[in-house]
Amino acid sequence: MSWVMILSLAGGCYFLKLAGLVVAGKAPPSPLLDRVLSGLTPAVLAGLIVVQTFDRGGTLDVGVGAVGLLIGGVAARRGAPFAVVLVLAAGVTAALRLL
Amino acid sequence: MSLLVFTGASQFAAVGIISSGGEPLSALGTALLLAARNGVYALSIAETLPTNRLKRLIAAQLVIDETAAMSEAQPVPEASQEVFWVTGVSVFIFWNAGTLVGVLAGQVVGDPLSWGLDAAFPAGFLALLLPHLSDGKKKLAALLGAAIAAISIPILPQGLPVLAAALGAAVAAALGSKKGRRRHK
Numbered sequence: 001m002s003w004v005m006i007l008s009l010a011g012g013c014y015f016l017k018l019a020g021l022v023v024a025g026k027a028p029p030s031p032l033l034d035r036v037l038s039g040l041t042p043a044v045l046a047g048l049i050v051v052q053t054f055d056r057g058g059t060l061d062v063g064v065g066a067v068g069l070l071i072g073g074v075a076a077r078r079g080a081p082f083a084v085v086l087v088l089a090a091g092v093t094a095a096l097r098l099l
Numbered sequence: 100m101s102l103l104v105f106t107g108a109s110q111f112a113a114v115g116i117i118s119s120g121g122e123p124l125s126a127l128g129t130a131l132l133l134a135a136r137n138g139v140y141a142l143s144i145a146e147t148l149p150t151n152r153l154k155r156l157i158a159a160q161l162v163i164d165e166t167a168a169m170s171e172a173q174p175v176p177e178a179s180q181e182v183f184w185v186t187g188v189s190v191f192i193f194w195n196a197g198t199l200v201g202v203l204a205g206q207v208v209g210d211p212l213s214w215g216l217d218a219a220f221p222a223g224f225l226a227l228l229l230p231h232l233s234d235g236k237k238k239l240a241a242l243l244g245a246a247i248a249a250i251s252i253p254i255l256p257q258g259l260p261v262l263a264a265a266l267g268a269a270v271a272a273a274l275g276s277k278k279g280r281r282r283h284k
Contacts, residue, residue, distance in 0.1 A: 002123070005113070005117075005126070006100050009100075009103075009109065009113055009127060010100075010103035010104045012130075013104050013105070013106050013109055013130070013131070013134040013137065014160060016134045016135055016137055017106075017138060017159045017162045018141070019138050019141070020138035020162065021142075021148065021158075021159050021162070023138075023142060024141065024142045024143075024145030024146070032272060035236065035271075035275055036268050036272040037135060037136065037138075037268075038136075038139070038236070038237065039237055039240030040132060040133075040136060040240070040265060041135075041136045042240045042244065043240040043243060043264050043266075043268040044112075044129060044244060044261065044264055044265050044268075045224050045227055045244075046240075046241035046242070046245040046248070046264065047245060047247065047260065047261045047263070047267070048129065048221070048224050048248075048261050048264070049221045049225055049228065049245065050249050050252075051248050051252065051261050051264075052115055052119065052224070053218075053221045054249065054252065055119075055257070055260070059252070059253060060249065060252055060253065065215075065217055065218040065221070068215055068218030068222060069218055069221045069222050072218070072219075072221075072222025072223075072225060072226065073222065073225045073229075076225055076226035085222050086222060086226075089215070089218045089219050089221075089222030090214055090215035090219040090222075091215060093215030094214050
């Protein structure tokens with residue numbers, strides 16, 4: 001994680017937040033753009049989950065991490081706090097690796 | 100990073116991609132795509148925020164999932180603004196305090212793989228994703244995003260599948276508008 005990276009990300013994220021405030025007074029976004037934007041976060045998060053769980057350097061692979069993810073998902077679904085979800089997913093995966 | 104970027108999903112995405120060997124540029128692109136929703140939140144709560152320019156510039160940094168949700172849940176605009184500041188400032192303090200604890204703890208942890216920390220990232224994203232699946236359209240976008248990512252992993256260079264997943268949002272929106280038109284007829 002370089003400082004250039006962190007600063008560009010910070011700048012970009014702040015710009016996006018501010019842009020919303022500035023644009024708000026002017027034109028409302030078109031309905032289609034609105035729909036694309038509302039689907040953007042779910043789509044990217046879902047993509048990230050798939051890539052981080054199943055991507056092993058360009059090949060799809062189901063490993064023990066998938067089990068950890070599943071357990072973490074069930075916990076999240078049941079309203080477990082964020083930290084508990086992380087610890088459960090990591091713990092289950094680490095335990096399976098020891099087997 | 101928590102002080103400056105202050106939008107969790109993007110931070111996790113950037114760190115996750117870089118630490119799994121992805122390109123910095125694709126990490127940046129993914130993180131910014133995730134941050135785009137803050138712009139949408141800002142749009143929807145803009146009228147409840149202060150009109151004073153300096154205060155507005157500070158308020159902009161605090162526009163995140165939590166503050167937008169809390170402000171929108173208030174029935175009157177005056178309450179919204181107060182709730183916005185209370186939520187924003189407290190999340191900011193605890194988010195950064197938590198980060199500091201994590202950094203200090205991280206130095207004594209050692210090899211992340213043996214602790215299963217690689218599974219903690221996707222599980223965290225899943226926990227972040229669930230509250231976003233409030234309606235059918237968003238579920239469709241998430242499903243398409245996941246499918247596109249899965250298909251493109253063997254085809255595209257590392258880091259790009261996540262960016263490609265963003266297309267899921269566009270496809271879901273296009274499908275949705277077609278369905279909407281059909282219903283009108």
